Amino acid sequence: MLISADTRVPFPRPLVYSTYRDKLMELVPYMPNIRGVQVRSREGNGDWIKFVNEWQGGGDIPTAARAFLNESMLSWTEHAVWHGDRFTTEWQIETHAFTEAVRCLGTNHFFENEGMTVIESRGELIIDPRKLKDVPPFLAGMVSGIVEDFLGKKIGPNLVQMGSGVTTYLERQAVRP
Template sequence: MLIHTTPRLSFPRPLVYATYRDKLIELVPYLPNVRFLKIKSRSEAEGQVYSVNEWHAGGQIPPLLRAWLGEELLSWTEYDIWNESDFTVEWRIETHAFTEAVRCSGKNRFLEENGTTLIESRGELKIDPEKLKAVPKIFRGQVTRAVEKFLASKIEPNLLQMAEGVSHYLAQQSLG
């Protein structure tokens, strides 16, 4: 499954980029689907910032998936490589449920257009049903489709919600 969003924020690219990279904890109140965020690590080397963040979201889990896991489906670890020279971030998400079966990664480009910022997010989500070891073989196809559908219904809206949250955060910062 391809992941694709292109939100536009009415703030300059360096400010938007730095806010996404450096202000995650401050952004949580602007993200209604996020219960909490834990910054696991952050380091800088050769013009890049490497960060690892653990996200915990809220929401309902479909009954079929609830049978094999609980809140793990709403938690993930994100590995980012921020490159300020070209205003990009390469990201990889490791789900806490079905970790060995789910592959999700992509790249965001922060593009400047007439004083605004266009965030081009592109990624891919793949699930290998053969690696769903906790699920009986007879149910793997059904569970794979359910997990893909569930994650698809969350990833793109969460990327858009993040952009909206950053926009609200920056608007409030400019007022205060």
């Protein structure tokens, strides 16, 4: 499944980029489908920074997926490399449920457009039904489709929601003395 989301934030690219990268903990209240984030590691130099972040999501799980997913399984580890010289982020998500079966990775590009920042998020989500542990083989194809559909419907909107959260956060920061 391809992941594609475009977000517009009405602030300059350097500010938007650094807010996404450096203010993650402060952005959580602006993302209703996210319950929490913990930065596990951060390293780098002037041109790049590598992060490992633990995310805890939430939301409604469709009836068909409840037999295989529960809310506590809606957590993931994000590995991200931020390239400040190119205004890009390369990310890979490691789900805490069905870890061996799920492959999810992509890139965010931050572009300047008439004083506004456009974030193009592109990626892919693939679930290998042969690697679904504890799922009977005759159900693996159906389960992988349900889980892929569920996760796919969360990832794109979460990327857009983050852009809205950054916009609100920056608007509130601008009115503070």
